[in-house]
Amino acid sequence: MTYDEWFIQYLALYKRKIKPKTRESYERLHQLLAPIHDTALEDLTPDQLQAALIHVEQTAGSRQAQLAYTLLSGALARAVRSGHIKSSPMAAIDKPEHVGQEGRALTPEDWEAVLPEIRQDAALALLAFAGLRRGELLGLRRGDVDLAAGLIRIRRQRVRVNGRMVTTTPKSKSGVRDVPILPELRPILAAACRLMLPTAPLCSCAPETLARRWRSAQERAKIREPYRLHDLRHTYATRMVLAGCNPRILQYMIGHSTLDLTMKVYTHIDGNTALQEVSRLGISLH
Numbered sequence: 001m002t003y004d005e006w007f008i009q010y011l012a013l014y015k016r017k018i019k020p021k022t023r024e025s026y027e028r029l030h031q032l033l034a035p036i037h038d039t040a041l042e043d044l045t046p047d048q049l050q051a052a053l054i055h056v057e058q059t060a061g062s063r064q065a066q067l068a069y070t071l072l073s074g075a076l077a078r079a080v081r082s083g084h085i086k087s088s089p090m091a092a093i094d095k096p097e098h099v100g101q102e103g104r105a106l107t108p109e110d111w112e113a114v115l116p117e118i119r120q121d122a123a124l125a126l127l128a129f130a131g132l133r134r135g136e137l138l139g140l141r142r143g144d145v146d147l148a149a150g151l152i153r154i155r156r157q158r159v160r161v162n163g164r165m166v167t168t169t170p171k172s173k174s175g176v177r178d179v180p181i182l183p184e185l186r187p188i189l190a191a192a193c194r195l196m197l198p199t200a201p202l203c204s205c206a207p208e209t210l211a212r213r214w215r216s217a218q219e220r221a222k223i224r225e226p227y228r229l230h231d232l233r234h235t236y237a238t239r240m241v242l243a244g245c246n247p248r249i250l251q252y253m254i255g256h257s258t259l260d261l262t263m264k265v266y267t268h269i270d271g272n273t274a275l276q277e278v279s280r281l282g283i284s285l286h
Helices: 003-014 020-032 046-060 062-081 108-119 122-130 134-139 186-193 207-220 231-242 247-254 259-265 271-281
Strands: 151-154 157-161 164-168 177-180
Touching (some): 020 062, 020 157, 046 062, 122 207, 122 231, 134 157
């Protein structure tokens, strides 16, 4: 059995329930691993696999090479368990290195500068004041916003798969949640929802259009070092922590499976922020 034949069987038997976006990612990574497609499973060597990962890195970048490493590890570990090979050659492989672009939280100055723009755009306001992921925002319907209860009910997401938008469940089980409507967000949502039917999408634009709206908002606010759209989510988490939000509550609201991810990746504290917090609290060790 070749690796290509095994991969097709692996997806069909052991990855039946993965989300469409994940399946698309697996298939794309598999195409990048074309140099090993015709090799028999038992003939795969560490050197050959390492060369295939280098090919992925040179073709698509270090992050894709890391993902390909993870995919290969899973597929070949399953091949061992299924009795197709005695051991996995991935044990001898060096994992590709990758230094990703870290998320940023808006500085207090940039936040104040762009805040008027955010307040004029319900979609951007939902990202900034509720910490939603882009797909969750695009999947949100009028009926998911319960102004009386003060909650936004996250039950689905809309993502692009193979060039078309599809509706699916949130990214993980933790993504299914009810997010409190902050006081700053309530009037913005009330105005946006006023004439909508329950099934109407709150944001019906394409993901790329939403990103352009955020870039335009920053240009009008004269932000010198523009932020990614996803940085609004980082900003929400950071501002909630600085406001005194219980970390476990924040983990739930932002839809993370682990507290470690919430605190290490989605909150951003620097020296100036620490100084402002100490001054605000009036901390003294006399």
